[in-house]
Amino acid sequence: MTEQFVTFGDNKLSVADIVDIASRKKTVRLSDSDSFGKKIQAGADFLDELLVDDGVIYGVTTGYGDSCTEPVALSLVNELPIHLSRFHGCGLGKHFDQQTTRAILATRLCSLSKGYSGVSYALLERLVLMLNEDVLPLIPEEGSVGASGDLTPLSYIARALIGEADVLFQGEFMPSAEAFGKLDVKPYKLRPKEALALMNGTAAMTAVACLNYIRAEYLTRLSSKVTSISCYALGGNPEHFDERLFDVKPHSGQQKVAEWIRGDLGVIEEKRNSNRLQDRYSIRCAPHIIGSLKDALPWLKETIENELNSSNDNPIIDPESRRVLHGGHFYGGHIAMAMDTLKTQVANLADLQDRQMALLMDQKVNNGLPANLSGAKADRKSVNHGFKAVQIGCSAWTAEALKLTMPASVFSRSTECHNQDKVSMGTIAARDCARVLELTEQVVISSLLAACQGAQLRAQLNQEQPPLAISKMAEDVGRDFNFLEEDRALEKELRFWLDEVEGKRWSLYSSR
Numbered sequence: 001m002t003e004q005f006v007t008f009g010d011n012k013l014s015v016a017d018i019v020d021i022a023s024r025k026k027t028v029r030l031s032d033s034d035s036f037g038k039k040i041q042a043g044a045d046f047l048d049e050l051l052v053d054d055g056v057i058y059g060v061t062t063g064y065g066d067s068c069t070e071p072v073a074l075s076l077v078n079e080l081p082i083h084l085s086r087f088h089g090c091g092l093g094k095h096f097d098q099q100t101t102r103a104i105l106a107t108r109l110c111s112l113s114k115g116y117s118g119v120s121y122a123l124l125e126r127l128v129l130m131l132n133e134d135v136l137p138l139i140p141e142e143g144s145v146g147a148s149g150d151l152t153p154l155s156y157i158a159r160a161l162i163g164e165a166d167v168l169f170q171g172e173f174m175p176s177a178e179a180f181g182k183l184d185v186k187p188y189k190l191r192p193k194e195a196l197a198l199m200n201g202t203a204a205m206t207a208v209a210c211l212n213y214i215r216a217e218y219l220t221r222l223s224s225k226v227t228s229i230s231c232y233a234l235g236g237n238p239e240h241f242d243e244r245l246f247d248v249k250p251h252s253g254q255q256k257v258a259e260w261i262r263g264d265l266g267v268i269e270e271k272r273n274s275n276r277l278q279d280r281y282s283i284r285c286a287p288h289i290i291g292s293l294k295d296a297l298p299w300l301k302e303t304i305e306n307e308l309n310s311s312n313d314n315p316i317i318d319p320e321s322r323r324v325l326h327g328g329h330f331y332g333g334h335i336a337m338a339m340d341t342l343k344t345q346v347a348n349l350a351d352l353q354d355r356q357m358a359l360l361m362d363q364k365v366n367n368g369l370p371a372n373l374s375g376a377k378a379d380r381k382s383v384n385h386g387f388k389a390v391q392i393g394c395s396a397w398t399a400e401a402l403k404l405t406m407p408a409s410v411f412s413r414s415t416e417c418h419n420q421d422k423v424s425m426g427t428i429a430a431r432d433c434a435r436v437l438e439l440t441e442q443v444v445i446s447s448l449l450a451a452c453q454g455a456q457l458r459a460q461l462n463q464e465q466p467p468l469a470i471s472k473m474a475e476d477v478g479r480d481f482n483f484l485e486e487d488r489a490l491e492k493e494l495r496f497w498l499d500e501v502e503g504k505r506w507s508l509y510s511s512r
């Protein structure tokens with residue numbers, strides 16, 4: 001039986017771990033190994049010693065960022081973290097949803113558990129409590145440049161800990177102090193450096209990146225499936241996915257997508273001269289389009305997981321070498337690059353499906369199917385419009401997705417008195433990517449419904465059974481989507497199918 005919790009401390013966490021915590025499939029716990037407890041304690045002790053011995057630690061006895069030249073008297077050291085959490089409480093925009101908020105909490109906990117932030121075991125325990133009891137700070141999405149860490153979004157976690165921020169708890173919004181009260185614990189008292197350690201990293205963007213990655217991975221499969229169904233519906237040429245053809249272009253992800261589509265379309269009889277030797281690119285080049293994303297997935301995952309399992313903080317407190325290491329590990333350049341890349345690849349899937357939709361709708365190119373794939377009977381044809389408006393919707397959603405592909409990482413602004421004079425904008429890239437995914441899922445799901453209807457119409461026209469994998473998928477879709485014969489308002493049904501994608505209704509191809 002697989003474990004129902006994710007353990008923080010000794011092991012590396014994966015993207016899937018964060019997603020499981022975010023969706024409450026798994027709870028969390030700290031490693032009970034001796035070495036982990038000792039490591040965390042050593043960091044906190046080392047910081048205490050430094051405070052006594054040296055008297056100067058950046059962010060503990062100094063102001064923050066460009067204010068690092070401003071000494072803070074020992075008598076004020078305990079107030080400093082509270083101030084940090086307060087003055088960054090200026091985020092705006094929508095709040096992150098519950099899933100993302102859990103992912104952010106877990107991602108920060110992962111970094112702090114590495115043991116190089118000088119935080120106490122008690123802080124980690126409190127974060128565990130918040131995750132397991134689902135005490136969720138309301139974190140505004142906007143206001144991070146993603147290079148002094150996600151300071152502003154993460155400040156809401158710090159302020160929730162001390163009892164000052166609003167949280168969602170047991171379905172109600174309330175001050176965090178009240179939520180903690182219901183759990184019989186007092187607000188947390190931050191130790192010196194702890195607010196900085198909580199805030200000075202990439203947890204918001206990395207959490208969003210984890211959630212994005214899983215959605216994108218699923219979309220490569222779903223888009224491949226829709227391509228197979230569209231190809232059949234259009235009377236396309238299955239030879240475009242020939243194994244030998246793909247042997248000579250050795251991108252493994254592209255080969256895999258071709259293999260999936262080939263498998264869906266079934267055995268091909270030798271058809272050297274079909275009526276159109278070469279289908280249009282949105283069918284013929286689908287493995288190349290979906291495959292470029294598929295080929296990028298391994299390095300995207302590696303990049304996201306490296307960031308997830310990093311000590312993205314400053315300064316790094318290393319009890320082993322007994323050094324305080326000043327650097328810029330709060331800089332989210334890798335996530336910015338990964339998310340800027342991912343969003344362009346995902347938007348290309350929206351575009352691909354929108355083009356396939358265009359082929360399916362248009363009698364000039366759809367090889368004998370009714371206009372707009374209308375399933376209306378003879379004398380009802382004139383009043384019915386099939387998927388016409390759904391296609392128009394797809395074009396709008398695709399345009400909106402494509403518009404968001406402008407890279408965020410090139411919009412660095414010099415800020416904070418030019419201390420932060422080059423920043424990553426990784427959080428914006430990750431949020432853009434999430435929105436592109438949302439829009440692309442809308443396009444893909446609409447294309448799926450249309451393609452299934454197209455496949456049914458093709459089978460009727462040719463008086464045949466579609467290939468097995470295609471009829472199976474079409475049948476499954478048909479269980480919850482009636483053949484579109486008479487016009488009906490489809491919004492509710494489209495929303496239903498979006499939920500099905502979120503819940504990963506189909507397992508889609510056993511080979512990875």
Ligand SMILES: N[C@@H](Cc1ccc(O)cc1)C(=O)O
Binds near residue numbers: 065148149330
């Ligand atoms: N990220 C900065 C710290 C900082 C914190 C808060 C600020 O408002 C500004 C800067 C550093 O580690 O150097």
